[in-house]
Amino acid sequence: xxxxxxxxQTAAYDGEVVVFLIGMRVNSLIKVREWMPVFRAMGPMLRExxxxxxxxxxxxxxxxxxxxxxxIQYWESVEKLQAFANDTGRTHRPAWxxxxxxxxxxxxxxxxxxTYVVPAGNTETIYGNMPLLGLGKITGVEPxxxxxxxxxxxxxxxx
Numbered sequence: 001x002x003x004x005x006x007x008x009q010t011a012a013y014d015g016e017v018v019v020f021l022i023g024m025r026v027n028s029l030i031k032v033r034e035w036m037p038v039f040r041a042m043g044p045m046l047r048e049x050x051x052x053x054x055x056x057x058x059x060x061x062x063x064x065x066x067x068x069x070x071x072i073q074y075w076e077s078v079e080k081l082q083a084f085a086n087d088t089g090r091t092h093r094p095a096w097x098x099x100x101x102x103x104x105x106x107x108x109x110x111x112x113x114x115t116y117v118v119p120a121g122n123t124e125t126i127y128g129n130m131p132l133l134g135l136g137k138i139t140g141v142e143p144x145x146x147x148x149x150x151x152x153x154x155x156x157x158x159x
Contacts, residue, residue: 002131002132003131004129004130004131005127005129005130005131005132005141006129007128007129007143007144008126008127008128008143008144009126009127009128009130009136009141009142009143009144010124010125010126010127010136010141010142010143010144010146010147010154011123011125011127011134011135011136011138011139011140011141012136012139012140012141012142012146013123013135013138013139013140014120014121014123014147015120016076016077016117016118016119016120017058017074017075017076017118017123017135018074018075018076018077018078018081018115018116018117018118019072019073019074019075019115019116019118020072020073020074020075020081020113020114020115020116021070021071021072021073021113021114021115021116022042022070022071022073022111022112022113022114023065023068023069023070023071023111023112023113024038024039024042024068024069024109024110024111024112025065025067025068025109025110025111025112026039026067026068026108026109027067027107027108027109027110028106028107028108028109029067031106031108031109034102034103034106034108034109035103035108035109037098037099037102037103038095038099038103038109038111039068039069039109041091041095041098041099042069042071044091044095045090045091045092045095046060046071048090048091049084055080055084056075056076056077056079056080056081056083056084057073057074057075057076057080057084058074058075058076058138058139059073059074059137059138060072060073060074061133061134061137068109072134074134074135074138078115078117081115099111121155121156122155122156123135123154123155124151124154124155125154126144126151127141
């Protein structure tokens with residue numbers, strides 16, 4: 001995972017960020033032909049996005065589950081996220097169409113996502129004796145005191 005950074009750190013970031021959670025769940029293990037294409041579709045999308053520094057994807061983390069996978073993605077803006085999702089010339093749109101054409105009706109696999117737009121000044125992160133993780137891995141970290149010693153201070157609230 002990486003080298004542990006001693007002490008209390010916070011993400012060196014205070015701008016707007018979009019947190020996008022996306023995942024899939026295998027509902028019928030025996031219907032491999034229906035869920036495997038959904039499982040395989042995310043890799044090409046992520047590779048495409050990470051190669052394109054203008055895409056708006058800042059970074060991501062993959063969390064496998066017993067029946068599927070969840071990704072935590074960080075985006076520059078909701079506009080860039082939606083532009084990628086709706087662009088017929090990129091990898092997402094064809095995968096989405098394929099899912100609804102071949103996998104949705106049977107219910108063998110489910111997909112989901114949640115989008116959270118976090119305005120500038122409304123993030124609060126703390127990493128205590130941790131390797132780089134989450135928003136801190138994407139933007140770097142700095143000692144807690146640079147953005148405030150308490151969660152309320154880092155959120156620009158009065159103590």
